[in-house]
Amino acid sequence: MQYLLMCCFNEERWTKLPNSQRDKIMQEYGQFDQSIVKSGHYRASERLQSIAASTTVREKDGKLVITDGPFAETKEQLGGYHLVECRDLDEAISIAARIPTLPFGGVVEVRPLVPASQRLAPAGSTGGH
Amino acid sequence: MKYLCLICAETVMERMTKADAARLFEEYVEFTKGIRKDGHFIAANRLLPASAATTVRVRNGKVSTTDGPFAETKKQLGGYYLVEAKDLNEAIQVASKIPGARLGCVEVRPIAEDPETLRAIGPTAPDGPR
């Protein structure tokens, strides 16, 4: 089963960390990536630019509306993600727990993907509400 | 340049009527076909709703998990497209055609491809996009 690990961190807090600390965390990310590639869990990952580079697109009254910024103002912001293949939620959580920003105030949301067998089916058949 | 298009909506697909959802789904199929053809498509995924999320934090040196997403926002993330575009205008063009843009919104965030990032987390997957 595939899970999306969303790594979130307060951007202001990140910029206040000393450079050496940030470099170390990024290096640990590299090592984390290598280890889950080795263990066969890794499917994909990306690091995002800051929300300062975000643009939101929506439609209002049939017209396209473009605005500066992320879709929501939250305490922590999405900084990157890992897509992993795991046996179950517990395994996904144990992998998430190793993400290097956690000891510094980071937060990781673990969200299951719509199961592959149901991904090509219209909603309503996903066992939803 | 790579952009992540985060699809967010208040009305999650699972809460729509069967007919509406089926129609929306068909639009997604068409859209995805289109951007594959145009060479923009890199990856896409649909997520289970926020109610299926678990959030992991470290408190006092211990890992703590809570039920739910990392932030309780009115709009929730439902899925994403990772696309290749030559600039923001092109990325916005692609994002605006995502069916979810009509119902909620799409956040277009550039992927970090600066030298420091590439140096730190460099190529990982044997056939990965990096």
Added chain:
Amino acid sequence: MVDAIYRSESRRVLATLIRLLGDFDIAEEALHDAFAAAVEQWPKDGPPANPRAWLVSTGRFKAIDSMRRRARFDASQGKLAEQLEADASADAEWDDDGVPDDRLRLIFTCCHPALQADAQIALTLRTVCGLTTEEIAHAFLTQPPTLAQRIVRAKNKIRDARIPYEVPTRAALAPRLDAVLHVIYLVFNEGYSASSGASLTRQELSAEAIRLGRLLVELLPEPEAVGLLALMLLHESRRAARTSPEGELVLLEEQNRASWDRERIAEGLALVERALGSNRFGPYAVQAAIAAVHAEATSAAATDWPQIAALYGVLAGIDASPVVQLNRAVAIAMADGIEQGLALLDTVHLPGYHLLPAARADLLRRLGRLDDAAAAYREALGLVTNEAERRFLERRLVEVARPGP
């Protein structure tokens, strides 16, 4: 001599350098270096035949030079320098046929909707108009460091998200042009009737907006751009009459029309005709047409209100906003009868906007319903932010609360 060239050419040189060097900050540095070189060389060798070409060339080479020097510590700078040097398009710039003026690229980039509205304004005034951050901060009643930060963030967003430096294609033009016109009109309005503070107008801002409007019409003569320029000129023609010597608000109907600027009016009227003649006109052109009707009236009593009411009807058809409905209601009151106008006003929903109760108060006052008028003036006073407008409303309140001989 260099000063004069700076005033007339620096913005255009900057716009081209941004295109050639791909970065606002690098281009600004290059501009500075180019003019420094001009100050040194031109008095000795005489000015070049084509100053703009000389400045662009010089700026570009100085930028490539500094990148080379920095390449000793940062290899990526060296690669960048190579790319810039090899860029063949740098020489094709002087043909001027069919190639969009770089200032147009600059305007559209500064007004990109992916930037915050106040950032669009700040960046446009700074790079297109050449105002200093102090001047802009002062005009918008903010602190210079705040404004400087706003500009830095905007430039970073352009670079990090890769907002392209280009004029939108015809297909994408309409909403992008709207964004540009909106910025220009916001700047004009900030100068025409300052939203808060003690005095009513800030002439420098309106002048800058008109300058921007002229540039836009020169580079991209779209009917709505023409319409906006006409609208701004017609509003501006009344500046002298709009305030009394004591700084008090003078309503349109009480203004001394002899002090209206006839030259601006003539220019505005010609532009209105031009815009309306295209059949592709939009809200700005119609608003300008309405202003034109006022401008052509020799006295308040001679105002062609039915014509104005009809034009507001047209405007309401393309712009359904409540402000338009408000203005239409007032025009109908003057053209068809106050009761009719009042009835229409009651259908307008504009919470928090002082001009709605103010308009209602005025119509009630004309009908002799003084108690109701007083209540409406009080409501308006609760919402007004500009001091001169506040004093006007207070005077009216005194008049209706205690009608005298």
